[in-house]
Each structure stands twice: as C-alpha cells, then as structure tokens.
Amino acid sequence: MATLAPTFPWVKGAKDDYRTCPVLTLKVDMHAERLIIANAVMAVLTLTIGGIAALLIALTRWQTFHLLDATWFYRLLTLHGIDMLIAWMVFFEIAGLHFGSTVLLNARHAAPKLAWLGFILMTIGGLTANVVVLFDPRNTVAYTAYMPLKASPVFYLSYILFAVGALIAVATFFINIVVAKREKRFEGSMPLVAFGFMTAAILATYTLLQGAAAIVPAFLWSMGVISSFDPGIYRNFFWGFGHPAQQVNLAAMISIWYSLAQITVGIRPVNEKFSRLAFVLYLFFINLGAAHHLLGDPGLSFAWKAVNTSYAMYLAVLGSMMHAFSIPAAMEVALRAKGYRKGLFGWLRNAPWKEPGFSALVISIVIFGWVGGVTGVVIGTEQINMLVHNTMRLPGHFHATVVSGTTTAFMGLTYYLIPLIFRKELKLKKWAVWQPYVFGGGMLLLSLGMITSGLQGVSRRNWDITFAGVVPGTVELTLAIFGIGAILAVIGGIMFVTVVFVSVLTGPRTEANKLLLVSGDGNPVLESTKLTDHMMEDKQNQPRGAFVLVFAFLVWFAVYYFTNWWLLGRTWFIR
Numbered sequence: 334m335a336t337l338a339p340t341f342p343w344v345k346g347a348k349d350d351y352r353t354c355p356v357l358t359l360k361v362d363m364h365a366e367r368l369i370i371a372n373a374v375m376a377v378l379t380l381t382i383g384g385i386a387a388l389l390i391a392l393t394r395w396q397t398f399h400l401l402d403a404t405w406f407y408r409l410l411t412l413h414g415i416d417m418l419i420a421w422m423v424f425f426e427i428a429g430l431h432f433g434s435t436v437l438l439n440a441r442h443a444a445p446k447l448a449w450l451g452f453i454l455m456t457i458g459g460l461t462a463n464v465v466v467l468f469d470p471r472n473t474v475a476y477t478a479y480m481p482l483k484a485s486p487v488f489y490l491s492y493i494l495f496a497v498g499a500l501i502a503v504a505t506f507f508i509n510i511v512v513a514k515r516e517k518r519f520e521g522s523m524p525l526v527a528f529g530f531m532t533a534a535i536l537a538t539y540t541l542l543q544g545a546a547a548i549v550p551a552f553l554w555s556m557g558v559i560s561s562f563d564p565g566i567y568r569n570f571f572w573g574f575g576h577p578a579q580q581v582n583l584a585a586m587i588s589i590w591y592s593l594a595q596i597t598v599g600i601r602p603v604n605e606k607f608s609r610l611a612f613v614l615y616l617f618f619i620n621l622g623a624a625h626h627l628l629g630d631p632g633l634s635f636a637w638k639a640v641n642t643s644y645a646m647y648l649a650v651l652g653s654m655m656h657a658f659s660i661p662a663a664m665e666v667a668l669r670a671k672g673y674r675k676g677l678f679g680w681l682r683n684a685p686w687k688e689p690g691f692s693a694l695v696i697s698i699v700i701f702g703w704v705g706g707v708t709g710v711v712i713g714t715e716q717i718n719m720l721v722h723n724t725m726r727l728p729g730h731f732h733a734t735v736v737s738g739t740t741t742a743f744m745g746l747t748y749y750l751i752p753l754i755f756r757k758e759l760k761l762k763k764w765a766v767w768q769p770y771v772f773g774g775g776m777l778l779l780s781l782g783m784i785t786s787g788l789q790g791v792s793r794r795n796w797d798i799t800f801a802g803v804v805p806g807t808v809e810l811t812l813a814i815f816g817i818g819a820i821l822a823v824i825g826g827i828m829f830v831t832v833v834f835v836s837v838l839t840g841p842r843t844e845a846n847k848l849l850l851v852s853g854d855g856n857p858v859l860e861s862t863k864l865t866d867h868m869m870e871d872k873q874n875q876p877r878g879a880f881v882l883v884f885a886f887l888v889w890f891a892v893y894y895f896t897n898w899w900l901l902g903r904t905w906f907i908r
C-alpha cells in the first residue's frame with residue numbers, strides 16, 4: 334500500500350467527505366459509511382421481524398403448545414422465510430459489499446447515488462412483501478411461492494423491486510473496484526477479504542438474474558398476462574436463484590470468518606493462494622448444487638440428478654473444507670506465536686473466549702461444519718435424499734448453516750461495526766459476551782431437535798403432525814429439544830438486537846480507539862501481533878491441533894454419511 338495517493342482525488346479542500354479511522358488506519362468515505370449504516374439497520378430491523386415470527390411458528394411446531402391456527406402459521410412461515418433468508422441476509426451482505434469495496438481498499442465510493450437507489454428499491458420491496466404477506470390472505474405461499482400456488486401480483490412485484498435494488502447495489506461494488514484499481518488504491522490482487530466479497534458479488538449477479546427468470550413469469554401469470562407457466566421450469570429457475578443465493582451467504586460468511594479471525598487473534602492466512610483458490614471453486618461449481626432441490630421432482634432423470642448433485646458439486650464442498658482448515662490453522666499459528674504453545678490445544682484454551690467476535694467465529698465454524706455441512710452433503714445425495722426429503726431434517730440442516738453459521742458470523746461482525754462504522758461505544762458489553770453462546774447454544778439444540786424429529790418422519794412446513802394419529806413419545810422429546818432451543822435462540826436474538834439498538838441510539842458519537850471490545854490490553858491487535866515470516870515458519874507454531882480437529886471432522890463426516898446409506902439399506906428387505 335506504499336504508493337497510495339495521500340488523499341482521495343476528489344476531496345481537495347472538502348473536509349467532510351472522508352475520515353481516517355484511527356484504529357484501522359484506513360480511510361472511510363462518508364458516503365460508504367452512511368450506506369453501510371443504512372443497510373445494516375435495515376438488516377437488523379428485518380431480523381427483528383423475522384425473529385418474532387420465528388418464536389410464534391416454533392411454538393406452533395412444538396406440538397405441546399401448537400400456538401397458532403393454520404392460516405397464521407403459514408402466513409408467519411412465509412414472513413419468516415422472507416425476512417430472514419432474503420432481507421436480513423441480503424441487506425447485511427450489501428453493507429458488507431460497500432465496506433469491502435471502499436474501506437478495505439482504502440478507496441472511495443464511486444457511485445453513491447446509484448447505491449442509494451438500490452437501497453431504496455430494496456427497502457420498498459422488502460417492506461411491501463411484509464405488508465402483503467400479513468394483510469392479504471392470498472400470499473401465504475411460503476417464500477418459495479411455488480407455482481401453481483398463486484400469490485397477488487404485488488407479492489411478486491415486491492420480490493422484483495428487492496432484486497433489482499440488490500442488483501444495482503451489487504453493480505456499485507464492481508464500479509468501486511474498477512475505480513479503486515484505476516486510482517491505484519491497491520496494488521496487485523486485492524486483499525483476501527475483499528476477494529471473498531467479490532466472489533459473493535459475482536455469485537449474486539447471476540443468482541439474481543435466475544431469480545428474475547422465475548419470478549417475472551410468475552408475476553405475469555398472476556396478473557393474467559400469460560395463462561400458464563410450467564411449475565417444473567419455475568422450480569428449476571427458482572432454485573437457480575435460491576441455491577446459489579446460499580453460496581452468496583457462504584462466501585460472505587467466510588470473508589467475515591477471515592475478518593473476525595484477523596480482528597480477534599490477528600491471523601495471517603497460512604497460504605493466501607490456497608484460500609483464494611477455495612473461493613474460485615465456489616464460482617465454478619456451486620451452481621450445480623441447485624439440482625439438489627429438485628431431487629423429489631418428476632420429469633428429471635435419475636442420471637441428471639445424480640450427476641448434478643455429486644461429482645463436480647463436491648469441488649464446491651472441497652472449497653469449504655479448504656477454508657475450514659485454513660482458518661483454524663491460521664488461528665492456531667497466531668495464538669502459538671503469542672506464546673500459547675502448550676500441548677495440542679493450549680492455544681485454544683487461551684483464546685479470547687470472552688471476545689464476542691471470537692466466540693461468534695468459533696460457534697459459526699463449528700456448527701456450520703459439524704452439523705450443517707455434514708447433514709447437507711447427505712441431503713444433497715440423490716439416493717439418501719429419499720430418506721430425508723421434505724422432513725424436518727431440512728430446516729434442521731439449514732438452521733445449522735445459514736443461522737448458526739452465517740447469522741452468528743454476521744452478528745459477531747456487527748459488534749465491531751458499532752465502534753468502527755457507527756462510531757458508537759458498544760453498550761451492554763456483558764450481554765455481548767454472552768450473546769453468541771446463548772444464540773449458538775439455542776440454535777444447536779433447535780437444529781438437533783429438528784434433525785432428530787425429521788429422522789422419525791416429522792415433515793417440514795406442516796402445521797399439525799397429529800392428523801395421522803398417534804405421535805410417538807420420542808417425537809415429543811425431540812420436539813421439546815427443538816422448542817427449548819428455539820426459545821433460547823430467540824433470547825439470544827433479543828440480546829443481540831438490544832445491544833445493537835441501545836449502542837446505536839444512545840450516547841455520543843466517538844471515534845473508536847481500540848479494536849477489541851472486551852479482552853486485550855487496548856492495543857490494536859493487528860499492530861501488536863503482526864506476524865513475521867519467521868513466526869509463520871517456526872516449527873513450534875505449526876497448526877498441529879487444527880490438523881487433529883480436521884481429522885476428527887472427517888471421521889465424523891464418514892460415520893454420518895455411511896450411517897445414512899445403512900439406514901437406506903434397511904428400508905427395503907430383499908430376500
């Protein structure tokens with residue numbers, strides 16, 4: 334970064350266009366700052382609405398309470414899917430893209446007007462979707478809106494507005510990168526975290542275009558302009574959007590893993606090329622995964638399904654495993670370099686467990702990989718999918734990935750955005766220390782409860798499971814585990830939202846003066862633990878513990894995978 338121009342080209346004389354963050358020692362463009370704040374606020378707001386719906390639908394699926402009637406259950410299920418999976422995730426990611434293409438590159442926001450247009454369209458689209466789902470009974474179609482379920486035209490229009498807004502915002506990411514390169518804000522390849530966000534942005538672009546190919550015809554059909562549209566084609570395009578959208582979440586989450594590991598233990602990636610390659614694998618292979626949503630569909634051949642959901646698809650899984658080794662390994666090296674070298678896991682015992690960014694990171698990695706990743710590969714395998722299709726194992730899987738994994742990581746990062754970008758002191762620090770544990774612990778119970786209920790045949794998206802007669806006692810138990818987990822997770826969610834809003838809405842604006850929130854000696858960690866090449870290569874600092882953990886993971890993976898084949902074998906008795 335030595336040859337950087339001293340100031341932004343356009344700020345000559347104008348003082349209020351950027352500030353220099355004393356902690357990151359990076360320039361923060363004020364347009365970018367306001368955009369990040371606006372998107373983050375909308376993200377937390379939609380998370381709050383989605384969370385209220387979460388509690389109510391969870392207390393309905395927990396058969397002992399069975400709180401809502403059918404209409405309200407499906408209405409709030411729809412709302413929950415939209416606000417959580419679409420609004421909370423995408424608003425937060427757009428905030429991340431604005432951050433990654435400006436602050437991280439020490440560059441300006443080159444297209445703020447366009448970015449605001451994107452934000453406004455997303456906000457109108459998101460709020461409209463909420464209103465029409467709550468007040469128009471035609472729109473209880475779940476967030477997937479599978480044809481031939483017919484929602485009102487405004488429902489589809491709200492999706493289109495949101496998606497166009499998101500596309501515009503993503504376009505500004507690319508504009509920023511090109512301008513930053515031209516203005517020589519960075520040299521050579523961009524920093525790893527920004528590179529990860531770029532992966533997310535590329536995925537987002539074709540994801541949103543495929544979404545349009547599903548939603549636009551559905552919109553026309555709902556208005557009566559076209560008389561029919563093949564539900565199979567709709568599903569194909571819908572998942573061409575819905576599945577890669579999860580990979581946008583994944584790429585964003587992993588970029589945030591690298592940031593949190595850098596912030597909290599000062600890592601340096603053990604091998605940057607290796608990490609970049611892992612991101613590139615997503616770009617090329619993850620789209621194939623979309624086919625795993627169609628495994629129960631008629632009309633597609635076995636061979637088509639099997640090819641698309643395995644082989645090349647596993648190259649994308651390989652990408653995740655590369656990151657899942659590379660980050661813990663880098664954390665181990667960094668902590669060993671600080672002197673925590675005792676035994677295999679001394680580094681882990683001495684890690685900053687009270688720092689919310691660190692605990693959120695570890696919880697996110699562990700539940701994402703050990704629960705979400707492993708169950709996902711099983712669900713996505715053509716043959717064993719038959720054991721699982723449309724049971725509670727599905728939401729069990731993705732509450733481990735997109736919630737315990739992505740949402741926890743986003744929450745962890747938010748704690749640092751408050752001092753660095755909102756420029757507010759973090760309030761209720763004790764709550765923040767506990768929050769990742771309460772949320773993560775609750776989510777783990779919820780996922781395991783859903784997975785074990787699904788194993789016994791409880792279906793997903795089902796208002797009442799008693800219609801078929803008796804419910805076995807073990808289902809009552811697993812649903813209770815799920816329900817208790819849900820309550821804990823909601824408490825964790827309330828803690829998060831409270832910390833954010835109390836911090837942001839009270840107290841004066843102040844420049845941050847340190848990076849760590851609760852642990853550490855107040856020195857910016859990035860400075861105090863700059864890892865030298867010598868430290869990285871020191872034999873004593875090699876990541877032996879992380880290696881053992883990864884090996885244990887692979888064993889668990891194999892056990893779970895083959896157990897499912899064994900279970901499948903037991904469903905037929907061939908004599």
Ligand code: HEM
Pocket residue numbers: 384387388390391394410411413414417418421422475476477728732735736740779792793794795818819820822823826
């Ligand atoms: C306190 C936190 C949460 C709780 C208690 C919770 C609970 C639930 C429950 C009970 C269901 C219905 C399952 C079924 O009947 O099939 C559900 C569905 C779902 N949840 Fe969550 N959830 C939480 C957070 C989240 C978050 C943060 C996301 C996304 C980032 C998310 C994404 C989804 C999705 C996509 C569905 C499927 C909706 C559908 O089938 O249409 N959830 N959740």
Ligand SMILES: [Cu+2]
Pocket residue numbers: 575576579622623625626
């Ligand atoms: Cu998928």
